[in-house]
Amino acid sequence: MPLGTWETTTASSTSSTAWTLGSSVNFSWVYVEIAEPPAVAPKTLTVKVGNIRKMGNGDIQWASQVTLDTSMFKTFQDVLVSIMDAKHDIWESWKFVEVPRLATSQHLYGTLCKCSYCGKIAPLGRCGNYGDIQKIYCQACAPELARCFVCQDGVYKKDASQDSLGQWLCPNCAPGWRQCNCRRWTDEPEGVLCVACRPRKVARTGDSEPIDRGMYQHMDYIHDYAHKPAPHFHVVKGEDGTLVFGVELETDGFPSQSLLGRAMGELHKLDPDEDLFYGKRDGSIHSGVEIVTHPCTLKFHQTKFPWAQIRKIVLKNKGRSHETKTCGMHVHFNVSFMGANAQERDLNTLKLLHFVEKFWSKLLRFSRRNPDEVHRWARRYYDDFTPVPENLAKVEDAKMLRARHMTVNLVPDKTIEIRIFKGSLNPITILGTIEFLDYLLHLLKASNATVIQQMTWKSFVDGVDKTAYPNLVEYLERRRLNVPRDL
Helix, strand or coil: CCCCEEEEEECCCCCCCCEEEEEECCEEEEEEEECCCCCCCCCEEEEEEEEHHHCCCCCCCEEEEEEEECCCCCCHHHHHHHHHHCCCCCCCCCEEEECCCCCEEEEEECCEEECCCCCCEEEHHHEEECCCCCCEEECCCHHHEEEECCCCCEEEHHHCEECCCCCEECCCCHHHCEECCCCCEECCCCCCCCHHHHHHCEEECCCCCEEECHHHHHHHHEECCCCCCCCCCECCCCCCCCCCEEEEEEEECCCCHHHHHHHHHHHHHHCCCCCCEEEECCCCCCCCEEEEECCECHHHHHHCCCHHHHHHHHHHCCCECCCCCCCEEEEEEEHHHHCCCHHHHHHHHHHHHHHHHHCHHHHHHHHCCCHHHHHHHCECCCCCCCCCHHHCHHHHHHHHCCCCCECEECCCCCEEEEEEEECCCCHHHHHHHHHHHHHHHHHHHHCCHHHHHHCCHHHHHHCCCCCCCHHHHHHHHHCCCCCHHHC
C-alpha cells in the first residue's frame, strides 16, 4: 500500500463520476473509486484521464479515454498504484483517473498531497513529511526546509537559526537554547558549555568567573542516536530464552544539563560495562536520555534488572518520564519467536495486528497516551487484519510502508517494536507492560485464527495468570481494564 489506504464506503449515488476531492488539515486527497475490486487484476482496464489543473473549479475536462494492458498485475490494487504512480506518454501532467463505481465501492486515498509551504498540489511520490505527518512538502520546496534538531519537526530556514555544526533550531524550541562561544547550541541554563567544550571542564557565566564542570564528563555516557552495540542476551538459569524483550525508556525534563550529567554518572556506576543498558540521544527528547536495555527474558526483567534503582536515580536528579509530553516506552521482541518459517511468522504477526485493531480503545487506555500523542508517535494501520490466509499479503504491505512511527513497527529486520506505551519510571508499569506482551504473544502463538477472532477483552483479561504476571494484574486494576462493567 505505498500510495494510500483502502476503505469501503457507501456512495450517495450510483453516478459514474469516480473522483471526489476532500481535504483534512494540510492534505488534499483524491479518491480513486472502484466497484468491488476483483481478487485478481483484469487483463485490460479502460480509464479516463483529466488534467489536474482543472481541479480548482471542479470543471474536469477529460483529456482522453485509454485502454491499458494490465495483464502483468496480480491484484487490482497493483493496477491502481501503477496508474497513479507512473508517467504515461499520453499524459501532459498528473491526472485524475476515472473508473466505474457502484453504490458500494472501494477507495484508494492519499494519492495526492497539498504542499504546506507553497500550497500546490503534487503527486504523493513527489512529497515528503518532516517529523509531523500533518506537514507535507513537495520536492520543489524541500530545499527551503530544515529539520529542527530538538523537536525534529520541519522548519522554514528563513525562520530558523543554525549553529556551527549545521544544526537548525526552530522558533518554538529556541527560547531554551543559546550558543556556546564556539557557536554550538547548548541548553545549559547556568553556563554556555557545549558538548565539544566539556573536556575542558570549565564554563563561564555572565561575569566570566570559571565554574568547575566535572559532571559534564558524565555526558559522554550518552551515545549518539545511531549507537547500536552487539546485543547482550540475559536469561535466568534454566530458561530457554526463546522470547526476549528490549526496552527503550525515554526520560526528559531534567532542569539542567548538570543534573542530567550527574544522573548519567550514577547510572554508569550502576552498570559500568553497559552489559544491561546504555543511554542514547533521541530527537524527540529535549533535556533527557533514552535508556535502552539489552534483550532480557521476562523473568530476568522481573528478578534481575535494576528498574527500581534506575527510577531512583532519575527522580533524584529531577528527571521525568510519564509526566512529560515527549516520553514513550518502546518494547522490542525477537521476530524469531513468531515462527520457524516466514509464513508462520507472518500469520502470527497478522494475529497481532488483528488484536491491536480489534482492541484499540483498550490498548489506548493501557498505554496512558492521548489520541494526539498516538497519532504522532504510534499510529494504527486502520486495516482489516482478520487472521485468514488471504490477508497474509497485508503483513508484507505493512512492512513495505517502511513507517517506523506505527503502533506495531515492522521495519526492523530481527525485532518487532510496540510503540504505543507512554514512558514511565514506575517498575510496576514497566514490568506490567512487558508481562502484557509476554502473555499476549504466547496466547496468539498458541491460538488458531478462530479463537483470535472470537476473543473478547474479558476472555483475554480472565486468562491472565496471576502468579506469572503479578505486575500486569495490578496494572490492569489501576487502569480499570479488568473491572466487569468496563469490559
